[in-house]
Amino acid sequence: MRRPLLVLVIAIAAVGAFAGGLAWLLDTPKPSPGAPRRERLYLTLCSTCHGADGRGSWRAALFLIRPGTLSDNEAIGQRSDEYLFDIIKHGGAPIGRPGMPGFGATLSDADITELVRYVRGLTRPG
Template structure:
């Protein structure tokens, strides 16, 4: 497989792979729990978005460790510049199609009505604090 890799490097390389996996696992697990009276959109936000964007939309230190910069979704001025259609497409198809590859696509996990719910939820984020 790796003809150029000296044998003595195999063990450190394997340990490195394990450490990186452990770090990613630790950074993303467990997802924060939503409040007991959470709406459907809020539950979806906690399940799919909060691990990167933080409970209040401002991003979490965990993803900063992995050099992911998710921006601030509770910044009203910034969010006002983004249309509902853009937010919908961005969440459904991921950031890659908009030149922002850090953001994964959720079209496989969430139905269109669920994504529309989420867009409304994002609009209300600053008010939720």
């Protein structure tokens, strides 16, 4: 094999490995078949930043995003359902917490209510 060709093959393999690795890094857990809608929504839309268990994704940390801990009963337990609903619908910007995007344009109010319930389910009492 001629040398330039070998270099080209190695370069293509390196780009492939990089892209594959990046895809693996950025992928999030898939909901199990038959999972309830709220779980599907959460794993699809929220776990990228908040992590599957609400403890914050290290993937988000890579991009210097600090989503806090949704499973923290101290913090979330004190929040009203209205607060959770509003921050999911309108995002954090209106209340000075701009890291959290709003989902009002993509989700119905019914879906947002489902997500509020799901977030409630992440906090363990105590």
